[in-house]
Amino acid sequence: MASFDDLHDYIKSKNNHTKFVNNSEVPQICKSEPCMLGVDEAGRGPVLGPMVYGIAYCPLSQKDVLKTLGCADSKALTEEKRDEILLKILTEKEALENIGWIAEVISPNYISNSMYRRAKHSLNEVSMNSAISLIKQAIELGANIKEVYVDTVGPPEKYQAKLSEIFPNIKITVAKKADSIYPIVSAASIVAKVTRDHALKVWQFHEGLEMDCKDFGSGYPGDPLTKKFIREQIDRVFGYPLLVRFSWSTAELMLQERAAKCNFEEIDDTPNKNSGTQSISSFFSPKNEKKRKKHKFFEERYLTMNNAFE
Amino acid sequence: MSIQVENNLNKSENQEVFEQRAHYIPCNIEEDGHANVSKYFEPYVTDNGDGELTATFRGHHLDGVKMNLPDGYRAIVVTESKRPLAEDADRKFQVAGGFKELYYWNWDKKPSKNDNLFRAMDWIDIAEAVS
Numbered sequence: 436m437a438s439f440d441d442l443h444d445y446i447k448s449k450n451n452h453t454k455f456v457n458n459s460e461v462p463q464i465c466k467s468e469p470c471m472l473g474v475d476e477a478g479r480g481p482v483l484g485p486m487v488y489g490i491a492y493c494p495l496s497q498k499d500v501l502k503t504l505g506c507a508d509s510k511a512l513t514e515e516k517r518d519e520i521l522l523k524i525l526t527e528k529e530a531l532e533n534i535g536w537i538a539e540v541i542s543p544n545y546i547s548n549s550m551y552r553r554a555k556h557s558l559n560e561v562s563m564n565s566a567i568s569l570i571k572q573a574i575e576l577g578a579n580i581k582e583v584y585v586d587t588v589g590p591p592e593k594y595q596a597k598l599s600e601i602f603p604n605i606k607i608t609v610a611k612k613a614d615s616i617y618p619i620v621s622a623a624s625i626v627a628k629v630t631r632d633h634a635l636k637v638w639q640f641h642e643g644l645e646m647d648c649k650d651f652g653s654g655y656p657g658d659p660l661t662k663k664f665i666r667e668q669i670d671r672v673f674g675y676p677l678l679v680r681f682s683w684s685t686a687e688l689m690l691q692e693r694a695a696k697c698n699f700e701e702i703d704d705t706p707n708k709n710s711g712t713q714s715i716s717s718f719f720s721p722k723n724e725k726k727r728k729k730h731k732f733f734e735e736r737y738l739t740m741n742n743a744f745e
Numbered sequence: 746m747s748i749q750v751e752n753n754l755n756k757s758e759n760q761e762v763f764e765q766r767a768h769y770i771p772c773n774i775e776e777d778g779h780a781n782v783s784k785y786f787e788p789y790v791t792d793n794g795d796g797e798l799t800a801t802f803r804g805h806h807l808d809g810v811k812m813n814l815p816d817g818y819r820a821i822v823v824t825e826s827k828r829p830l831a832e833d834a835d836r837k838f839q840v841a842g843g844f845k846e847l848y849y850w851n852w853d854k855k856p857s858k859n860d861n862l863f864r865a866m867d868w869i870d871i872a873e874a875v876s
Contacts, residue, residue: 452789452801544789547804553853641788642781671776673785674803681804690803695776697803699852736865 437526439518442630443637451485451639452544452677456569457630458537459525461576465535468494469581472573473619474566475509477627479558479588482683483654483661484635485543486558488565489627491524491536491619492578500533501618508615509624514632521629524622534622537572538630539565543680550682559589567601582606584620586613642676644668651678656685671695746833750823752840763843767820769862770802771852790848800850809850812862815869820844 436442436459449455472492479486493500504527505512505520512520524530541561549556566585574580583605587594595609613620635648646668652660665675665685674681674690681687733739754762768782780786790800790809798809814820823838849856849863856863 544801544804548801548806551805551853642784670781670785671778672774672780676785677789677801695774697775698773699805700771735861736868737861738865738868 439522439633442633446540446630446634446637447639449540451634452542454485454539454541454545456537456539456572458572458576459535461535461573461578462493462532464494464497464533465492465578468496468579470494470579471498471582471584471619472570472578472580473584473586473613473617473621473623474569475586475614475620475624475627476562476565477624477631478654479562480656481654481661482656482665482680482685483543483651483678484638485631486541486546486562487627487631487634488539488541488562488569489536489623489625489630490538490566490569490573491534491622491626492573492580493534493619493622495581497533498618500529501622504530504534504622506618506621506625509621509628510614512625517625517629517632520625524626535573535576535578536622536626537569538626539569540630540634541565542677544677547681563594563597567598570598570602580605583608584613584617585609586620586624587611638678640676640678642670644676656683665689666693669693747835748838749835750838750840754840754842762841763819763821763845765842765844766846766848767844768848768850770850771807772802772805797855798848802850806853807850808853808855809848810856812847812849814845814847815866818869820847 436445436457442457445457470492472490474488474490477487477489478484504523505516509517524534524536546558546561549561550558570580570583583598583602585594585598585608587609588611591609591611595607598607598609608617610616614624615621635654638647640646646664650660651664651668652658654661656662656665665679666689668675668679669690670676671694674694675686679686681690729739766782766787768786786800786802790798792798796810798811800807800809821843822841824841825836825838829836849860851860858864
């Protein structure tokens, strides 16, 4: 992968309704020397497009390479600047020899499906599982990881304890705004953010919509283009194309208002409404005629003995 | 009351209307009419091998299988242009098409022989025995 065209082709070759991984080769030096690894995510909040988890790693002795590349608080960098840094990571000799990275692209459909499981899977769980699997992958590929730095939005303590349990031989640091403190996390953040931006740029609608990111915007619910998309691109039956995270309240509310109502089977049995006091009018209404009870055989098979066309 | 089923598609050249695919979705959709199944649903039907299929509907994960229609049976779809007001009036239905393939979907649960639609097929053997 040596250019954004390569990145685009790779993203397009993967299906956009599950999740997939994109990774660099492991630099030789990362196999022999002890390395640090940073973890960050991009696109947690938007209602459109994938969430991307990124990791970057380099030898502890080569920290300065990150600074030379310009890895700093990624939120303070413009989109152009982030693109420029990733391109350097992909092409420059010094970077190729010292920095490895992996990105996981988690599709909006994967997120909705997880949150709408019978046993609900929160976004936090999806996130944590992705982070853990990426660290494992780096280790399996042969990188000699000794220190891990993770950016988190939630409370760091629990997260840190969980990671330390899974990776007992690695020094784990989980911190808020790690992105702006540790350059290796900034690098991970750039990998994640740039991958998300480009995944949106090359999004392909299987639903036959002739639109791209110039039409649907950044995906954040505050973006006017995104708002317009959420309001207008509704299919009465299916709701939205799979660019949209159905489980976001912005999307849920709009569908409640503008699409056909859908009732999935309830998991919890609602308590019997007939329990409690009988209404007074029930004493005056004619007694229920004795109906022959349907045999269980038919009940269990959705078979009724009524007129077939009623 | 009597029931009549008219088939105006009988002589039609276009037999494709009888060879459509039907999807049984585990969800009550309060809408009647055309649905963009081929654009919004079928592109995401994935075969995971051994006939185990997955798909997605309104953000919900679906597990499914292709169901065979029992031998000797055909599936048709009928519509009624106007339902009579009186309960015991004669009724008239028009054949709107039919399907050869039926896909059965469950929400986040692998279909099994214990699902009601599969068990409903037991009736076919019994019907033959008592007819």
